[in-house]
Amino acid sequence: xGLAARRVASVDHVSTTPLRxxxxxxxxxxxxxxxxxxxxxxxxxxxxxxxxxxxVDAVGAEARAAKLxxxxxxxxxxxxxxxxxxxxxxLTTLEGADTPGRVASLCTKAMRPDPRDLTVPSVxxxxxxxxxxxxxxxxxxSSPVAVASVATAFPSGRASLQVKLMDVRDAVVGGADEIxxxxxxxxxxxxxxxxxxxxxxxxxxxxxxAHLKVILETGELVTYDNVRRASWVAMLxxxxxxKTSTGKVTVNATLPNALVxxxxxxxFAETAGRTVGVKVAxxxxxxxxxxxxxxxxxxxxxxxWLTPHLFRLGASSLLNDLLMQRLKQQRGVYVRADEFxxx
Amino acid sequence: MxxxxxxxxxxxxxxDRQLANSQLGSLEYDPAPESAAIAKLKxxxxxxxxxxxxxxxxxQQFATVNPANEExxxxxxxASSVDVDRAVSSARHAYDKVWSKTTGxxxxxxLFRIARLIQExxxxxxxxxxxxNGKPIRESRDVDIPLAAAHFFYYAGWADKLEHAGxxxxxxxxxxxxxxxxxxxxxxxxxWKLAPxxxxxxxxxxxxxxxxxxxxxxxxxxxEQAELPPGVVNIITGDGVTGAALVDHPDVDKIAFTGSxxxxxxxxxxxxxxxxxxxxxxxxxxxxxxxxxxxxDEMIEGIIDGIFFNxxxxxxxxxxxxxxxxxxxxxxxxxxxxxxxLRVGDxxxxxxxxxxxxxxxxxxRIRELTDFGESEGATRYTSSCALxxxxxxxxPTVFADVAQSHRIAREEIFGPVLSxxxxxxxxxxxxxxxxxxxxxxxxxxxxxGSRTLWVAERLRAGVIWTNTYNRFDPTSPxxxxxxxxxxxxxxxxxxxxxxxx
Numbered sequence: 001x002g003l004a005a006r007r008v009a010s011v012d013h014v015s016t017t018p019l020r021x022x023x024x025x026x027x028x029x030x031x032x033x034x035x036x037x038x039x040x041x042x043x044x045x046x047x048x049x050x051x052x053x054x055x056v057d058a059v060g061a062e063a064r065a066a067k068l069x070x071x072x073x074x075x076x077x078x079x080x081x082x083x084x085x086x087x088x089x090x091l092t093t094l095e096g097a098d099t100p101g102r103v104a105s106l107c108t109k110a111m112r113p114d115p116r117d118l119t120v121p122s123v124x125x126x127x128x129x130x131x132x133x134x135x136x137x138x139x140x141x142s143s144p145v146a147v148a149s150v151a152t153a154f155p156s157g158r159a160s161l162q163v164k165l166m167d168v169r170d171a172v173v174g175g176a177d178e179i180x181x182x183x184x185x186x187x188x189x190x191x192x193x194x195x196x197x198x199x200x201x202x203x204x205x206x207x208x209x210a211h212l213k214v215i216l217e218t219g220e221l222v223t224y225d226n227v228r229r230a231s232w233v234a235m236l237x238x239x240x241x242x243k244t245s246t247g248k249v250t251v252n253a254t255l256p257n258a259l260v261x262x263x264x265x266x267x268f269a270e271t272a273g274r275t276v277g278v279k280v281a282x283x284x285x286x287x288x289x290x291x292x293x294x295x296x297x298x299x300x301x302x303x304x305w306l307t308p309h310l311f312r313l314g315a316s317s318l319l320n321d322l323l324m325q326r327l328k329q330q331r332g333v334y335v336r337a338d339e340f341x342x343x
Numbered sequence: 344m345x346x347x348x349x350x351x352x353x354x355x356x357x358x359d360r361q362l363a364n365s366q367l368g369s370l371e372y373d374p375a376p377e378s379a380a381i382a383k384l385k386x387x388x389x390x391x392x393x394x395x396x397x398x399x400x401x402x403q404q405f406a407t408v409n410p411a412n413e414e415x416x417x418x419x420x421x422a423s424s425v426d427v428d429r430a431v432s433s434a435r436h437a438y439d440k441v442w443s444k445t446t447g448x449x450x451x452x453x454l455f456r457i458a459r460l461i462q463e464x465x466x467x468x469x470x471x472x473x474x475x476n477g478k479p480i481r482e483s484r485d486v487d488i489p490l491a492a493a494h495f496f497y498y499a500g501w502a503d504k505l506e507h508a509g510x511x512x513x514x515x516x517x518x519x520x521x522x523x524x525x526x527x528x529x530x531x532x533x534x535w536k537l538a539p540x541x542x543x544x545x546x547x548x549x550x551x552x553x554x555x556x557x558x559x560x561x562x563x564x565x566x567e568q569a570e571l572p573p574g575v576v577n578i579i580t581g582d583g584v585t586g587a588a589l590v591d592h593p594d595v596d597k598i599a600f601t602g603s604x605x606x607x608x609x610x611x612x613x614x615x616x617x618x619x620x621x622x623x624x625x626x627x628x629x630x631x632x633x634x635x636x637x638x639x640d641e642m643i644e645g646i647i648d649g650i651f652f653n654x655x656x657x658x659x660x661x662x663x664x665x666x667x668x669x670x671x672x673x674x675x676x677x678x679x680x681x682x683x684x685l686r687v688g689d690x691x692x693x694x695x696x697x698x699x700x701x702x703x704x705x706x707x708r709i710r711e712l713t714d715f716g717e718s719e720g721a722t723r724y725t726s727s728c729a730l731x732x733x734x735x736x737x738x739p740t741v742f743a744d745v746a747q748s749h750r751i752a753r754e755e756i757f758g759p760v761l762s763x764x765x766x767x768x769x770x771x772x773x774x775x776x777x778x779x780x781x782x783x784x785x786x787x788x789x790x791x792g793s794r795t796l797w798v799a800e801r802l803r804a805g806v807i808w809t810n811t812y813n814r815f816d817p818t819s820p821x822x823x824x825x826x827x828x829x830x831x832x833x834x835x836x837x838x839x840x841x842x843x844x
Binding site for chain 1: 485810
């Protein structure tokens with residue numbers, strides 16, 4: 001098999017550059033880990049490991065997610081959750097019609113979501129196509145907002161590995177702090193897990209210091225078993241984050257998919273000793289949705305993950321709803337939608 | 344999942360200790376309590392006989408308290424044998440003069456009305472139930488009340504189709520049914536009893552449990568609102584003496600009882616050699632059987648639902664966990680972590696997972712049996728959750744290293760206490776699951792359908808869930824074997840208990 005006979009990620013890759021965020025307390029301390037994951041030597045070993053994962057009962061997973069979404073988040077908890085959610089947003093524009101002007105206005109909004117109230121945290125990152133990374137970087141200047149770029153022939157991932165790696169290097173050279181790659185769903189669904197793994201390893205290497213988010217595209221994997229397995233392949237390959245969706249297919253982030261991925265990062269942290277983040281993306285538009293995800297994180301993996309270093313919300317219109325609900329919490333009344341800029 | 348070859352890893356490293364410090368559920372949720380005022384409780388309630396409320400003959404009353412804070416909620420009447428006689432006479436009169444002459448379609452009209460009124464007043468009923476019983480509002484809101492309405496809707500559909508139920512061409516009702524229900528699901532049990540009885544054409548005398556009479560009394564208001572003819576349903580409150588008078592009344596044709604095996608045995612003795620029909624839904628010591636290929640995360644949730652739902656005050660609770668020895672350590676580790684995460688406290692708070700124990704007497708019994716479990720040598724894990732100062736509370740508890748011969752493996756604790764036992768083979772799992780006097784419910788957790796069916800065929804229990812636990816639906820029959828009772832409630836089978844077949 002064309003599987004890289006090497007460590008999933010070597011010591012060289014231990015990134016000491018934290019994500020450029022200052023909005024939430026960083027709860028981790030970097031320590032030398034002696035806990036371990038196995039070195040993946042060949043595809044058979046990888047497949048055996050993936051096959052050893054417990055299955056997911058769809059009815060049970062959906063019931064659990066639905067039950068947690070009835071948690072009632074009120075008053076000061078709600079305000080804290082809204083501000084936490086703002087700080088976790090990857091403010092995204094991924095359109096064919098994106099222009100430098102459009103990206104610049106998005107970056108401005110990312111740095112100061114509510115210009116009248118500077119206590120509102122900036123978002124975690126802006127997420128753009130590779131050709132707009134350098135422009136976004138220059139607009140953001142020295143602000144703590146990171147630049148994330150989709151790469152690897154986003155969103156379909158249908159290109160040769162060389163092309164995908166070029167795409168990644170392009171974005172990194174442009175100044176991307178984070179790379180959102182897509183896995184090859186065709187390879188995954190036809191059982192070529194080694195190829196999926198190799199691509200993650202190769203992209204991770206091409207990322208250099210940039211953090212790697214691996215998009216599973218759960219809407220195309222369809223089953224929860226597949227979501228769990230793909231999560232593990234990505235994590236074993238060196239993903240810093242696993243991410244639900246591109247936002248470009250019919251089914252994007254769902255609570256049960258996020259639940260299964262959070263369980264995967266929890267189990268991976270326990271067995272491999274490395275914390276991997278989770279990013280949910282696509283279709284998250286309201287504060288209520290966002291808070292439901294935070295509750296899911298809180299009750300599945302706990303407080304360690306309640307930071308932009310380990311949890312992100314990929315969204316665009318969500319930000320204005322969070323700002324509006326934040327004012328509602330403070331003033332007791334809703335303001336007009338036009339009170340907020342439409343970026 | 345075991346991965347142990349050493350290597351360094353990328354990204355953020357984290358030690359075991361740090362992971363242990365990751366507090367599950369540490370985002371503190373502000374309390375989100377439902378208002379107790381929604382219950383609109385009256386200072387006192389009489390007996391609902393012949394279509395209206397009246398005082399008991401002896402004017403005796405007793406208090407019903409909120410188990411979460413020991414405050415008195417209301418005063419209710421203690422029905423004497425004279426009151427029981429009045430209720431049975433009213434039911435008999437209504438049966439003879441009105442109810443036996445109505446058509447199925449007319450009866451179904453009333454049942455639909457009752458179902459809709461329960462839905463309309465569901466918020467009030469949920470608060471009443473939570474105040475009187477101590478169960479979390481999330482459960483009364485999402486389970487008890489909707490299911491109660493669903494039972495009335497379901498049997499409303501049967502009322503005009505009895506000839507198609509498989510009990511002969513023209514099945515007849517029994518007459519007057521005396522129904523005695525427990526305190527764990529007060530309104531839901533009332534619905535389980537009343538809906539099929541009324542659909543089949545019987546009239547009823549219902550006695551709710553002494554510690555939880557209030558939702559049945561609100562139901563009485565609903566029956567008035569639905570303009571159910573007087574006497575068709577009579578609701579009388581009281582203790583065991585009232586229940587005994589109802590059981591012994593010569594003009595009762597049928598006794599339906601849900602409660603403890605001890606009382607059930609007494610009722611069977613007292614109704615022996617009489618014309619009275621009897622169905623009993625009694626205790627249980629349900630086994631939740633976990634195989635090594637079970638979907639682990641959902642299985643842990645299922646175990647939690649199986650034993651901590653309604654504080655474990657569930658006759659079909661999965662109070663014995665039988666786990667395959669090869670995965671026992673992993674299951675126990677995850678289970679204990681999950682138990683620690685349960686939110687115990689104010690039942691009216693929408694974020695509460697586990698509420699108050701229903702009564703001081705029940706709390707005493709739970710304490711007694713768990714103390715026994717410790718002295719018998721089982722390993723105890725109790726949630727470190729803070730418990731309120733006032734009220735009846737018991738922290739969720741798991742016993743590991745439990746042997747078949749321990750009392751906590753044999754006796755029904757009826758509280759938030761799980762006993763964990765292990766097995767090696769499917770045969771052993773079945774043998775251990777069946778090694779009990781009870782036979783109400785079991786769960787089987789496995790991804791392998793053929794094995795699940797093999798096990799299920801051999802389990803002696805009335806209800807078997809696979810890859811889930813404690814799911815109820817009006818279309819599904821429910822009931823036990825052996826000391827868990829006889830007769831079925833729910834589904835087409837539930838009609839049989841109220842028809843002369």
